[in-house]
Amino acid sequence: MSSLVEYEDSESEDESLDQARAGAPGCAQTGPSEQNQEAVVCNNSNITHNPPSFTPDRDRTVLKYHGNTSERSNSSLRPISQPQSCFDREIHYCSSRTAKDRHFRDTAAPLSLPATQEKISTLQTVSHMPQSFDGGLNPAKRHCTVPSGIRPYIPKRQRLATSVxxxxxxxxxxxxxxxxxxxxxxxxxxxxxxxxxxxxxxxxxxxxxxxxxxxxxxxxxxxxxxxxxxxxxxxxxxxxxxxxxxxxxxxxxxxxxxxxxxxxxxxxxxxxxxxxxxxxxxxxxxxxxxxxxxxxxxxxxxxxxxxxxxxxxxxxxxxxxxxxxxxxxxxxxxxxxxxxxxxxxxxxxxxxxxxxxxxxxxxxxxxxxxxxxxxxxxxxxxxxxxxxxxxxxxxxxxxxxxxxxxxxxxxxxxxxxxxxxxxxxxxxxxxxxxxxxxxxxxxxxxxxxxxxxxxxxxxxxxxxxxxxxxxxxxxxxxxxxxxxxxxxxxxxxxxxxxxxxxxxxxxxxxxxxxxxx
Incomplete structure (x- = not known):
């Protein structure tokens, strides 16, 4: 993901957020709480099975998660100029988190670098699942495949049955x-x-x-x-x-x-x-x-x-x-x-x-x-x-x-x-x-x-x-x-x-x- 973000330790947290908002003039600006909520939705396993179809853009989704992770780890990210998607407001209904939960999550202990990479890999796997969120507005659906370096999780019971x-x-x-x-x-x-x-x-x-x-x-x-x-x-x-x-x-x-x-x-x-x-x-x-x-x-x-x-x-x-x-x-x-x-x-x-x-x-x-x-x-x-x-x-x-x-x-x-x-x-x-x-x-x-x-x-x-x-x-x-x-x-x-x-x-x-x- 080096092509999407750059790490600069000298910038502050607020400056990276302002630059991220300025990089998407075509969309309404989203506050930090909404970005946190968006990251939660992406990792939530209880997403409704039949939501309005929409195919999330892989690069944008990963970019938003980088921004959220950098806030918790006190490091800043500067996104490259690229238009953001406007589906932030479309999927607010999927989140069941309260403001108190989001505040607790934002004030949690910072993540280490290996844990961050593990979260990114998990997000990439979820973002490539065959679930759509475009509400039928995008008829040309893009079917993404799981990257070769990621192995999907197989339950233990299924693994035992396969071995038998x-x-x-x-x-x-x-x-x-x-x-x-x-x-x-x-x-x-x-x-x-x-x-x-x-x-x-x-x-x-x-x-x-x-x-x-x-x-x-x-x-x-x-x-x-x-x-x-x-x-x-x-x-x-x-x-x-x-x-x-x-x-x-x-x-x-x-x-x-x-x-x-x-x-x-x-x-x-x-x-x-x-x-x-x-x-x-x-x-x-x-x-x-x-x-x-x-x-x-x-x-x-x-x-x-x-x-x-x-x-x-x-x-x-x-x-x-x-x-x-x-x-x-x-x-x-x-x-x-x-x-x-x-x-x-x-x-x-x-x-x-x-x-x-x-x-x-x-x-x-x-x-x-x-x-x-x-x-x-x-x-x-x-x-x-x-x-x-x-x-x-x-x-x-x-x-x-x-x-x-x-x-x-x-x-x-x-x-x-x-x-x-x-x-x-x-x-x-x-x-x-x-x-x-x-x-x-x-x-x-x-x-x-x-x-x-x-x-x-x-x-x-x-x-x-x-x-x-x-x-x-x-x-x-x-x-x-x-x-x-x-x-x-x-x-x-x-x-x-x-x-x-x-x-x-x-x-x-x-x-x-x-x-x-």
Missing amino acids: EKVDSKYPSERIPWNQTRESQILSDVSARVKPYLAQKPGAAGIPRRLLMSLEGHQGPVNTVQWCPVPHLSHLLLSASMDKTFKVWDGAESGRCLRVHTCHSGAVRDACWTPCGRHLLTGSFDNTAVITDVETGQQIVKLDNQFKVMCAVLHPSNPDVFLCGGYSSLVKAWDFRSCKMVKVYKAGIQQTLDILFLRGGVDFITSSDCVSRDSADRTLIAWDYQTTAKVSNQIYHERYTCPSLALHPLEESFVAQTNGNYMAVFSSEQPYRMNKRRRYEGHKVEGYAVQCEFSLDGTILASGSATGSAHFYDYHNARMLHTLHAHSQPCLCVSQHPVLPATAATCDWAGEIKVWH
Whole structure:
């Protein structure tokens, strides 16, 4: 502002005011009190939002403020000859200061030079705000921009919101329109199709026979599908795919994709719900296991296992702990509250295909691809969860790997899907003996990770097939009840609904999901 004013310490205060009045012959002269009032108006944050439009001249406004500041700091300013604006009298109505306030302000302590510069910067920022005061007399409005050296003030709450958005943009967890993400509360909605069955006692499981809907959206093989275990949220269907995404669908009514999660950089091999239905646990080939919030889609924790994760399972009595296995001889137990590895199980095998906790969570079973030429021990290994010791490795003696395991919901038994194209039954109590008189045959596995699952009452055992069919067996007599020709590609998983009778979801190697009733 050196081009507008000159500092002369030798001049008195009255002489500078007289020269300022003489420099504007075209306008009515304004007294010192009016100039003070004018400076107050410029700095007042409570200006009426819709005053008569007038664009203040930047140079003149700064000049007047210099004059007011010089009066308080006992220094004089001599303005260069330039016509002043006549808007002094036009904006007197904006000031709410009394004469007593102005007198107190005029007799305040003098300002230091840095404070004066700060006031000038503030005034420049205010004078360039898009507010007009010309009362419509000046149709050619000049839009001034904030100088490059001045940074506008941003409230703290807005700064925090901006920082959160920047962090989330690095790890996108959902790609859904903004309104749908914020307004649609999927955990508070109850499906109209599921609601009538909530008050009823669960009946006998049925067998689905006709197609209800087809869900398309995955670009790669779908490894697993799973209904939400919470009854009033059981219309939600979770799917994990090799296309690096896992999705949540409305599998009961509309068939819409409610959430798309893309927090993994590798294929999502396994996924499951937490018992509360609010979080998802996923394991991926990018070496990570992730806990995700279903409602917001945000990552709660992301843990690096340092190997490709093939399976991830929650502890049945302590859902804050989960186990991860994969392309490693180790099985790791994590506590996602502290993000620390709490236990390590060393098996000395090549990779872990599946993990199954037995009832109570005291022991668990791991399935591996370790099959020697002379003995098939260590294909299924029983572990003590607390001591990390092997309980038994002489459970299954046939030379077939077991890609998946399933626990009976009521009885003390579990089944293992084998690459021998049958499912074997084992006791879930020590010494974990296999029932050699009962086998579930008739489907093909042929090296695919075909999964098996029990119905809620334990009477029906369902399995996929490499031929694309879904097979339903009577658990007690091992008789095949029905074969559903579901897909043209290998059917990898069959998930039976926990509430709706005779309802199941299937997925295949081509990325298609179907719901049957």
